[in-house]
Amino acid sequence: xxxxxxxxxxxxxxxxxxxxxxxxxxxxxxxxxxxxxxxxxxxxxxxxxxxxxxxxxxxxxxxxxxxxxxxxxxxxxxxxxxxxxxxxxxxxxxxxxxxxxxxxxxxxxxxxxxxxxxxxxxxxxxxxxxxxxxxxxxxxxxxxxxxxxxxxxxxxxxxxxxxxxxxxxxxxxxxxxxxxxxxxxxxxxxxxxxxxxxxxxxxxxxxxxxxxxxxxxxxxxxxxxxxxxxxxxxxxxxxxxxxxxxxxxxxxxxxxxxxxxxxxxxxxxxxxxxxxxxxxxxxxxxxxxxxxxxxxxxxxxxxxxxxxxxxxxxxxxxxxxxxxxxxxxxxxxxxxxxxxxxxxxxxxxxxxxxxxxxxxxxxxxxxxxxxxxxxxxxxxxxxxxxxxxxxxxxxxxxxxxxxxxxxxxxxxxxxxxxxxxxxxxxxxxxxxxxxxxxxxxxxxxxxxxxxxxxxxxxxxxxxxxxxxxxxxxxxxxxxxxxxxxxxxxxxxxxxxxxxxxxxxxxxxxxxxxxxxxxxxxxxxxxxxxxxxxxxxxxxxxxxxxxxxxxxxxxxxxxxxxxxxxxxxxxxxxxxxxx
Amino acid sequence: xxxxxxxxxxxxxxxxxxxxxxxxxxxxxxxxxxxxxxxxxxxxxxxxxxxxxxxxxxxxxxxxxxxxxxxxxxxxxxxxxxxxxxxxxxxxxxxxx
Numbered sequence: 001x002x003x004x005x006x007x008x009x010x011x012x013x014x015x016x017x018x019x020x021x022x023x024x025x026x027x028x029x030x031x032x033x034x035x036x037x038x039x040x041x042x043x044x045x046x047x048x049x050x051x052x053x054x055x056x057x058x059x060x061x062x063x064x065x066x067x068x069x070x071x072x073x074x075x076x077x078x079x080x081x082x083x084x085x086x087x088x089x090x091x092x093x094x095x096x097x098x099x100x101x102x103x104x105x106x107x108x109x110x111x112x113x114x115x116x117x118x119x120x121x122x123x124x125x126x127x128x129x130x131x132x133x134x135x136x137x138x139x140x141x142x143x144x145x146x147x148x149x150x151x152x153x154x155x156x157x158x159x160x161x162x163x164x165x166x167x168x169x170x171x172x173x174x175x176x177x178x179x180x181x182x183x184x185x186x187x188x189x190x191x192x193x194x195x196x197x198x199x200x201x202x203x204x205x206x207x208x209x210x211x212x213x214x215x216x217x218x219x220x221x222x223x224x225x226x227x228x229x230x231x232x233x234x235x236x237x238x239x240x241x242x243x244x245x246x247x248x249x250x251x252x253x254x255x256x257x258x259x260x261x262x263x264x265x266x267x268x269x270x271x272x273x274x275x276x277x278x279x280x281x282x283x284x285x286x287x288x289x290x291x292x293x294x295x296x297x298x299x300x301x302x303x304x305x306x307x308x309x310x311x312x313x314x315x316x317x318x319x320x321x322x323x324x325x326x327x328x329x330x331x332x333x334x335x336x337x338x339x340x341x342x343x344x345x346x347x348x349x350x351x352x353x354x355x356x357x358x359x360x361x362x363x364x365x366x367x368x369x370x371x372x373x374x375x376x377x378x379x380x381x382x383x384x385x386x387x388x389x390x391x392x393x394x395x396x397x398x399x400x401x402x403x404x405x406x407x408x409x410x411x412x413x414x415x416x417x418x419x420x421x422x423x424x425x426x427x428x429x430x431x432x433x434x435x436x437x438x439x440x441x442x443x444x445x446x447x448x449x450x451x452x453x454x455x456x457x458x459x460x461x462x463x464x465x466x467x468x469x470x471x472x473x474x475x476x477x478x479x480x481x482x483x484x485x486x487x488x489x490x491x492x493x494x495x496x497x498x499x500x501x502x503x504x505x506x507x508x509x510x511x512x513x514x515x516x517x518x519x520x521x522x523x524x525x526x527x528x529x530x531x532x533x534x535x536x537x538x539x540x541x542x543x544x545x546x547x548x549x550x551x552x553x554x555x556x557x558x559x560x561x562x563x564x565x566x567x568x569x570x571x572x573x574x575x576x577x578x
Numbered sequence: 579x580x581x582x583x584x585x586x587x588x589x590x591x592x593x594x595x596x597x598x599x600x601x602x603x604x605x606x607x608x609x610x611x612x613x614x615x616x617x618x619x620x621x622x623x624x625x626x627x628x629x630x631x632x633x634x635x636x637x638x639x640x641x642x643x644x645x646x647x648x649x650x651x652x653x654x655x656x657x658x659x660x661x662x663x664x665x666x667x668x669x670x671x672x673x674x675x
Contacts, residue, residue: 058594069601075591133591151587158601197579211579232606 051199057190059153059174060219062167062181064228065263065445069158071167071181076154077136079105079128081116085146097144101127104135130154155181157273163231165270165288178286180224180443183389187447190219220449225261225442230254233560234264241553242268245540251290251422252553254561257430257523257532259458260439262386265290267422291384291391294419295517295536298503298546299337299354300429301415303521306351307432307473308374309362311465317348317476321361330407334360337502351480354500356414363413368399371413377464378428379438380420386441388423395419415501426534428464429521432473433497433529436465478526489522489551491558493569497529498522498554500546505539515539520550524558530567533557 033041062071081097083090094116102109105128115127129152131139136149155170168179175189176182193216198209234252242250254264267289287293309315325341327334336342336356342349350358363371375381381396396418397404411417420428423441431438440459447454465473477497481489489498501519504511518540523532535550543549562569602608613619 058590068604069597072594072598072601074594074598075587133595137588156598156601158598158605160605160607162606195579195583228606 049198050196052194052196055193055195055213055216056151056153057192057216057218059155059170060188060190060221060449062184062188063221063223064231065223065225065261066227067223068228070163070224070226070228072156072158073153074156075133076129076152077131077133077139077149078126078152079131079136079139080148080150081125081127082123082146082148083116083119083125084123093146097147100142100144101139101147104139105131124148159228159232161272161274162228162235163226163266164273165267165286166226166231166265167273168286169273169276179288180222180388183387184222184444187222187449188219190449191217193217218450220447220451222444223446223448225256225263225445226265227263229564230561231264231266233557235266237553237557238266238268241537241540241549245537245542245549247537247541248539249289250537251293251534252536252557253290253422253426253534254557255426255430255441255532257434257439257529260427260430260441261445261458262441262443263531265423265443267293287390288388290422291386291388292421294392294394294421295538296418296503296506297415297420297425298501298517298519299356299359299414300425300499300501300519300521301413301418302351302354302359303432303473303477303499304375304378304380304428305359305362305366305371305413306347306476307378307465307469308366308371309347310472311374311436311469312366312370314365315347315362317346317472317479319347320344321350321358323350323355323357325357327357327360327410329360329410330405332407332410334410348476348479348483351476351499352484359414360410363409368409371409372396372398374464375412375418377438377462378431379424379461380418380428384421384423384427384441386423386443388443391423392421394421394424416503419506422534422536425519426521426532429499429523429534430532431464432470433477433523433532434470435467436463436470438462438464474526477523481522482526487551488547489520489554491524491555491562493571494524494558494562494567495526495570496522496524496554496558497526498551500551502544502546516544518544518546518549520546520554522551522554522558524562525567525570527570530565531561533561 059073061069061073063069079101085093094113098109098113098116101107102112105112107128112127115125118125131149139147140149153174157167166179168176168181168183170181171177176185181188194214196212196214198206198211200206234254238250238252241247249268251267252264253262253266255262265288269285270289271285306315310317321344323336323342323345325336325339334356337354340353342353342355345353345355345358347358349355350362366374375396381394383391383393385391396412397408399409408417427439427441438461440461442456442458444456446456474497477499478495481487481496481498489496489500498521501517501521503517503519504513505515505517506512517536517538519534519536521532521534523529533554535553537549537553540549
C-alpha cells in the first residue's frame, strides 16, 4: 500500500513533463523568431509600417564643346485615368473629366471621351504623356477624381535635328536606345533616391513620423568634342551633295589631327529626332555609319603606302620609277585609273596623278611583311576605341592569312581589297600629318557630375612614322593639291594638303561597275593643320570621281571652318564668290 | 514634408524650363533667323582678307554655358601661414574659404 506522504505520482510527473515540453517549445519558437529570423521579421514589420517614395534623378545634358546644350531634359507629366474612382455615375464623371481636360491638353473632347470610355486597356489608362509641367499643375489643382498625374521627364533638343544620328534617342523608360544616349547611358541617367517614411494602414504618411532620406545620384552632364556650328555646316553640305548628285548616302568627319578630337561627324542616310518613328522595321538608320560601315578607301591608301616607303628611306619625293601604264602581278594585270601611261614619274607625281602602277611599285619595294606591318601600325584591321558604340574593326587580309594571293599586295597598296571605316581612315591620315602619332579619336571631352569633373585628354596609341617622314608627307600632300592648278580642293589664301580616292562599290560577286565611292581627305593649313576632313559620297550618279565630287566639298567647307576657328590665311587676298 | 516636396518639384521644373529657354534662345537656327529677319543680314558673297598689324582677338564671347566651370582650386602652398592655421581648425577654417 502506498504511503500517504508520497505525492510524486505518474500523473504529476506527466504534467510536469508536459509543462517543461511546452516551455521548451515556446523558448525554441522564441529563439527561432527573435534571434534566428530576427532580420526577416524586422523587414516584414518595416514593410508594414514603412513605405518609400522615389526621388527621380534628372538625366544629364549633352553639350557641345563650347557648352551649348544639344540634348537636355524637361519635367513633364503623364496623365492617367483610374476608372475605379467612378463606380457611381460613370457616364457623368467621364463626361465631366473629358470636358475639364480637353482645353488643357489641346485635344478634342470627343476624342478624349472615346479614350476614357475605352476600358479595354484595364481600369488604369495612360491618357497622355509629356504634358507641360505648368498645365499639369493646373490639372492637379482641379482635383479631378480618377485623374492621376505622374511626374516624368522629356528630352528636349534646342538645336532641333542637329546631330540626330550622333545623339540618338531614349526609350519610354528614359534609357538610351541609340547613339550617344545609349553609349553614355550610365553617365547620363544617374540613379534615383528614396524617401522612407512611416505610413498608416491605408498607406498615407504619418504626420511627424520618422523619415529617412537616401539621396540619389543626378545624371552627369557630358560635354562633347563636337562643335555645333561645324556640325551644322557639315550636315547641310552633306545633304546638299547627296541631293544634287543623287547619291545613296555619305559621310563627312572633321577632326583635330593634333589631338584626335572629333569636331563634327555626319552620315546619311540617318534619321531626324523630330520625326522619330520606332515602328520602322529597319534598324539600319539608327547606326552611326561613320564608325559602323566599312568601305574600301581606294587611292587615299596610297598615302599610307607612300608614308611607309618614305619612313623606311626607300624613296624620297624625287625618287623616280617608270610608269608603263600597266603591271602584272599574280596573274592579274593592273592599270592606272585613267588607263594612262606616263613614263618616268617622281614620287610626288605618283601622288599627284594617283598612279596605281606607282603604288604597286612601292609595294614591291616594301614587300608584304613591311607593308602590312605599317598598315597595322596605322590602325587598319583594328578598332580605334573611340567610345562610340557599334564600331567595326575593318577587314584586312595579310600575307599570313589564308586566302591571300600575290595580287592582293598589289591591290591593297592602292586601297582595294581592304575595308575600313571612315573614322579609321581619317585617324590614319591624321597620323601621317601630325608628326607620326596615331591618336585615339575621342568624342567626349568632359563629364561633369555629382562625383566630380573628369576631363579626357588626347591619347597617343603609338608612333607610326618618324617626324621627319611626316613632314615630308605633309609637303607631298600639299603638292598633290596646291601643286596641281586645276585641283578642286584648293582653297584661296590657304595652303592645303590632301588625297582623293575613288573606289568601286564591292558586292558579293566582286565589284559593281557602275557605282563608286568618291572620297577626299584633306587638311588645312598644310604647315600647321587646324583640322582634317574626310568627305565620302556614296554612289554619286553624275560623276564617279573623288576629285570631282568630294574634293569640292572640302574646298567649300574649309574656308568657313578656318574662318570660324580664327585661322588667318597665309596670304591675304580678295576672293569673290560664296 | 509634402508641401516642401511640392515646392521643390515646382522649383526644379522651373529651373529646367529656364535652362531649356536659354538654350533655345542661343540656338543656331534662332540666331540665323534673327540675323536674317530682324537685322537683314545675308550670307557673305565676297570674302575679303585684310592683313593688319594687330594681335588676333580672343575667342568671341559666348552665352554662359549651362555647365558651370569647376571652382578654382587654390593650392595649399600659396596660402599664408595664418591662413593654413585657421583652415586647420574645423569651424574657423570655413570662414577663410
